[in-house]
Amino acid sequence: MSVELLARIQFAFTVAFHYIYPPLSIGLGVLLVLIEGAWLKTRNPLYHRMAKFWTRVFALTFAIGVATGIVMEFEFGTNWATYSRYVGDIFGSALAAEGIFAFFLESGFLAILLFGWDKVGPKLHFFSTLMVCLGAHFSAVWIVVANSWQQTPAGYHIIGEGLNARAEITNFWAMVFNPSSMDRLSHVVMGAWQAGAFLAISVSAFYLLNKRHVRFARASLKTGLLVAGFASVMQLVTGHSSAVGVSRNQPAKLAAMEAHYAESAPADLYLFGWVNNKGETVNCGVRLPGMLSYLVHGDSKAPIQGLNAFKANERPPVNFVFQTYHLMVAVGMSLIGLSFLGLFLWWRGTLFTCRPVLWVMVFSVLGPQIANQAGWFTAEVGRQPWIVYNLLKTSDALSKVVTANEVLASLIMFTLIYILLFAVFIFLLDNKIRSGPDAHEELPGEPLAHLPRA
Amino acid sequence: MNDFFQYLLQHLDLNAIWFVLIGVLFTGYAALDGFDLGVGALHLFTKTDKERRLMLNSIGPVWDGNEVWLVTGGGALFAAFPEVYATVFSGFYLAFMLLLCSLIFRAVAIEFRSKQPMLWWRRMWDICFALGSILSAFLIGVALGNIAWGIPLDKDFEFSGSFLGLLHPYALLMGVTTVALFMMHGCIYATMKTEGPLHEKLRGWINNTIIFFIICYATATVATLVYLPHMSEKLKQTPWFFVLAILNMLAIANIPREVHHKRDLMAFASSCAAMVTLMGLFGLGMFPNLVLSNPNPEHSMNIINSASSHKTLGIMLVIAILGVPVVLAYTASIYWIFRGKVKLDPHSY
Numbered sequence: 001m002s003v004e005l006l007a008r009i010q011f012a013f014t015v016a017f018h019y020i021y022p023p024l025s026i027g028l029g030v031l032l033v034l035i036e037g038a039w040l041k042t043r044n045p046l047y048h049r050m051a052k053f054w055t056r057v058f059a060l061t062f063a064i065g066v067a068t069g070i071v072m073e074f075e076f077g078t079n080w081a082t083y084s085r086y087v088g089d090i091f092g093s094a095l096a097a098e099g100i101f102a103f104f105l106e107s108g109f110l111a112i113l114l115f116g117w118d119k120v121g122p123k124l125h126f127f128s129t130l131m132v133c134l135g136a137h138f139s140a141v142w143i144v145v146a147n148s149w150q151q152t153p154a155g156y157h158i159i160g161e162g163l164n165a166r167a168e169i170t171n172f173w174a175m176v177f178n179p180s181s182m183d184r185l186s187h188v189v190m191g192a193w194q195a196g197a198f199l200a201i202s203v204s205a206f207y208l209l210n211k212r213h214v215r216f217a218r219a220s221l222k223t224g225l226l227v228a229g230f231a232s233v234m235q236l237v238t239g240h241s242s243a244v245g246v247s248r249n250q251p252a253k254l255a256a257m258e259a260h261y262a263e264s265a266p267a268d269l270y271l272f273g274w275v276n277n278k279g280e281t282v283n284c285g286v287r288l289p290g291m292l293s294y295l296v297h298g299d300s301k302a303p304i305q306g307l308n309a310f311k312a313n314e315r316p317p318v319n320f321v322f323q324t325y326h327l328m329v330a331v332g333m334s335l336i337g338l339s340f341l342g343l344f345l346w347w348r349g350t351l352f353t354c355r356p357v358l359w360v361m362v363f364s365v366l367g368p369q370i371a372n373q374a375g376w377f378t379a380e381v382g383r384q385p386w387i388v389y390n391l392l393k394t395s396d397a398l399s400k401v402v403t404a405n406e407v408l409a410s411l412i413m414f415t416l417i418y419i420l421l422f423a424v425f426i427f428l429l430d431n432k433i434r435s436g437p438d439a440h441e442e443l444p445g446e447p448l449a450h451l452p453r454a
Numbered sequence: 455m456n457d458f459f460q461y462l463l464q465h466l467d468l469n470a471i472w473f474v475l476i477g478v479l480f481t482g483y484a485a486l487d488g489f490d491l492g493v494g495a496l497h498l499f500t501k502t503d504k505e506r507r508l509m510l511n512s513i514g515p516v517w518d519g520n521e522v523w524l525v526t527g528g529g530a531l532f533a534a535f536p537e538v539y540a541t542v543f544s545g546f547y548l549a550f551m552l553l554l555c556s557l558i559f560r561a562v563a564i565e566f567r568s569k570q571p572m573l574w575w576r577r578m579w580d581i582c583f584a585l586g587s588i589l590s591a592f593l594i595g596v597a598l599g600n601i602a603w604g605i606p607l608d609k610d611f612e613f614s615g616s617f618l619g620l621l622h623p624y625a626l627l628m629g630v631t632t633v634a635l636f637m638m639h640g641c642i643y644a645t646m647k648t649e650g651p652l653h654e655k656l657r658g659w660i661n662n663t664i665i666f667f668i669i670c671y672a673t674a675t676v677a678t679l680v681y682l683p684h685m686s687e688k689l690k691q692t693p694w695f696f697v698l699a700i701l702n703m704l705a706i707a708n709i710p711r712e713v714h715h716k717r718d719l720m721a722f723a724s725s726c727a728a729m730v731t732l733m734g735l736f737g738l739g740m741f742p743n744l745v746l747s748n749p750n751p752e753h754s755m756n757i758i759n760s761a762s763s764h765k766t767l768g769i770m771l772v773i774a775i776l777g778v779p780v781v782l783a784y785t786a787s788i789y790w791i792f793r794g795k796v797k798l799d800p801h802s803y
Contacts, residue, residue: 059565060565063561063562063564063565063566064562064565066518066521066561067557067558067561067562068558069525070521070524070525070554070557070558071554071558073525073528073529073532074528074543074550074554076532076539076543077532077539077540077542077543077544077550078543078544078547078550078551079544081540081541081543081544082540084532084536084539084540084543085536085537085540087536088532088533088535088536088537088539088540088762089533089536089762089763089766090766091532091533092529092530092531092532092533092534092536092539092762092766093533093766093769093770093773095528095529095532095533096526096529096530096532096533096534096770096773097529097773097777098529099522099525099526099528099529099530100526100773100774100777100778100781101773101777103522103525103526104519104522104526104777104781104784104785105784107518107519107521107522108519108781108784108785108788109784109788110518110519111514111515111516111518111519111788111791111792112515112788112791114515114801115514115515115792115801115802116515116791117801118799118801119791119792120791159763164610168762168763168765168766169763169765169766169769170765172769399540399544399547400544400612401544401545401547401612401613401614402544402547406547406548409548409551410547410548410551413551413555417555417558417559421558421562424562424566428566428569428570431569431570
C-alpha cells in the first residue's frame with residue numbers, strides 16, 4: 001500500500017478511536033453540572049450519589065481521551081509534515097489556543113473534581129465541575145475551528161509558489177469565524193451532549209430492568225432524557241444549517257452526500273440506496289423528488305450543482321460519503337424518536353415500567369457514537385481529495401521523509417494498543433456499572449486485605 | 455488597548471520572544487512532568503501495594519495537568535515554528551511513535567491500576583507505568599541530544615538521516631542523563647509528599663539518585679565541551695553568562711545539603727532551579743538556532759528561517775499574555791489545595 005493510503009488509514013483510525021471519548025466527556029460534563037447543581041440546591045443525598053458515580057465514569061473516559069489525544073497532536077508533524085509547513089501559521093495557533101484556554105482549565109480543575117470531594121467546600125467543588133465542563137467545550141471550539149478552516153479557509157493569503165507555498169494569516173477573527181465553523185461547532189457539541197446523555201439513559205435503563213438502584217436510576221434516566229431531548233431536536237436544526245452551509249461552501253461534498261450527478265438541476269433526497277458510481281445512478285434507492293432543493297433553497301425546483309461539474313479527480317468517493325451520511329441521518333432521526341417516546345412515557349407515568357422501551361434504551365448508547373463517527377467520516381471523506389479545501393491536496397500533504405514501512409509499523413502498533421485499551425475500557429466500564437453507585441471506589445480486595453478501607 | 459498591542463507588536467523581536475516562550479513551556483514541562491516521570495521510574499523499587507498506591511497518589515491530582523505543558527508546548531511549536539515542528543516530528547518518526555506509545559501506557563496505567571484487586575492486574579500496570587515513564591524520559595533526552603548535536607538536514611529542512619543514526623553515543627548519554635535527572639527530581643518530590651516508613655525509605659534513595667545524576671551530568675558536560683564547542687560559545691563571548699552556569703552548579707550542590715537538613719521543600723525547589731538553569735544553558739547554547747544541521751550547518755533551522763509570520767507570532771503573544779497568568783494562577787491554587795502529605799482515601803487511585 002502507498003504511504004498516502006497508510007497514513008490516511010492511520011489518521012482515520014487513531015482519530016476515530018480518540019473520538020469515542022471526548023464526546024462522552026463533554027456530554028457527561030453537562031450532566032455532572034446539572035446533577036451537582038441539583039445537589040447544591042436541594043442537598044438531596046441521592047444527587048450526591050449520582051454525582052459521585054457519574055464522576056467515576058467521567059474519569060475513566062477522560063483518561064483514555066487524554067492519552068489518545070496526544071497522539072493526534074503529534075501526528076500532524078509525524079505523518080503530515082508538508083501539511084504542517086503549509087498551515088502551521090494558521091492551524092498551529094488554534095492548537096496552541098486549545099492548550100492554553102482549554103486543556104489547562106480542564107486538567108487543573110479535574111484534580112478537584114476527582115480528588116477534591118473532601119478537600120474543598122461543595123461550592124468550590126461545583127465551580128470546579130463547571131470549569132471542567134467549560135474546558136471540555138473550549139476544546140471542542142478550537143478543534144472544530146481548526147478543522148473548519150480546512151473545510152472553508154478564510155482570513156489568509158498564500159505566500160510562495162507550488163509546493164513551497166504556504167498559507168499565512170491575515171485576519172485572525174475571519175479565520176476563527178470562517179464560513180462553516182459555527183454551524184459545525186453547534187452540530188458537534190450537540191452530538192457530544194447526546195453521547196453523554198444516552199450513556200446515562202442506557203445505564204439507568206439497565207438498572208431499572210434489573211430492579212437495582214431504582215431511585216438512582218430513575219433520577220439519572222430523567223436527567224439523561226432532558227438533555228437528550230433538547231440535544232436531539234437541536235441536532236435537527238444544526239444539521240440542517242450545516243448542510244445548507246455545505247451546499248454553499250463545498251458543493252462537491254453535498255453532491256456526494258445525495259449522489260447528485262446532474263450538473264445543474266433540482267436534486268432529490270434519498271432515504272437510502274446504493275450508489276453506482278460508474279453508471280452515475282442510485283440502485284434500490286427510495287427518494288423524495290426535489291426534496292434536497294427544497295431543503296437547501298426552499299424551492300423544490302431550484303438547481304443544485306452536481307458531481308458532473310467537477311473533474312473526476314476532484315470528486316470525493318461518492319458511495320462512501322452517501323452511506324455514512326445516510327447512516328448518520330437515520331440514526332439521528334431514531335434518537336429523536338426515542339427521546340420523545342421517553343419523554344412522552346415519562347409524562348404518562350409509565351416510563352419506568354415499559355420494558356420494551358427500556359431495552360431499546362439500553363442499546364441506545366451506541367446511537368450517538370455511530371452517528372458521530374458517521375458524521376465525521378462524511379465531513380472528512382467528503383472533502384477529499386482536498387486536505388485544505390481547494391488549496392492543498394491530501395496526496396501533497398504527506399511527510400516526505402517517512403516511508404510506507406514506518407507508517408505501517410506505527411499503524412500496527414496503534415491498532416494493537418487501541419484494541420487493548422478498548423477492551424480494558426469496556427471491562428472497567430462494565431465493572432463500574434455492575435458494581436453500581438453504592439460501591440466504594442477502588443476495592444482493595446483479597447491480596448490487599450491488610451489495607452484500611454478509609 | 456488595541457493600539458497599545460499593535461505598537462508593542464511592531465516594536466518587539468517576536469521571533470526571539472517565541473524562542474524564549476517555547477523554552478519556558480518545555481522547561482515547565484521538564485520541571486513538572488519531570489517529577490512524575492521520575493516517580494514512575496522509581497515505582498518498581500517500592501514493594502508493597504500500599505507503597506505503590508502512595509507513590510501513584512502523590513502525583514494523582516497533578517500528573518495530567520503537568521502533561522498539558524507538553525501538549526501546549528507542542529501546539530506552540532507548531533504555531534510559532536511550523537518548519538521545526540514538521541522536520542523534527544517527521545524526521546524522528548519512529549522515536550516519536552515510541553514516545554507516544556509509552557506516554558499512552560503510562561497515562562492509562564495510572565488510571566487503571568487500582569480499579570481491580572487482582573495481583574496480576576496491578577503488577578501488569580505497575581510495569582507499564584514504570585517502563586513507560588523510563589522510556590519517555592529517555593526518548594525526550596535522546597531528542598534533546600540530537601537537537602544539540604545536529605541532525606542531517608537538506609536545504610528544504612527535510613531530515614536526511616535514519617532512525618539508527620539518531621542513536622549515537624552523545625544522544626544516548628543525554629537520554630540516560632535525563633532519566634537520572636528525573637529520577638532524582640521524582641525521588642525528592644515523593645519524599646516531600648510521603649510520611650512514615652515509605653518516607654524514610656525514599657530518603658535513603660535520594661543520595662543514590664543524586665550520585666547517579668552527578669556522574670551522568672559530569673560526563674555529559676565534558677562531552678558537550680569537547681564535542682559541541684558551539685554550545686559554550688556564548689559563555690566565552692559574554693563571560694557574564696557564566697553566572698548561569700554557576701547558579702546551575704550551586705542549585706545542584708544545594709540539593710544534598712537541603713536533604714541533609716530535612717528541608718524537603720527546599721530540596722525540591724533546588725532541583726527545580728537546577729532544571730531551569732540547565733534548560734537556560736541549553737537555550738543559550740542553541741540560540742538563535744532551534745535545530746542544528748550536521749554536517750551542513752548552513753541548513754540549520756533558526757528563529758528567522760523556520761518561524762511563522764510576524765502576524766501569527768503577534769496573535770499568539772496576545773493569546774499567551776491573556777492565558778498564561780490565568781493558567782499559572784489556577785495551577786498554583788491546585789498545588790496549594792493538594793499540598794501536604796499524601797493520604798489514601800476512597801477517592802485515591
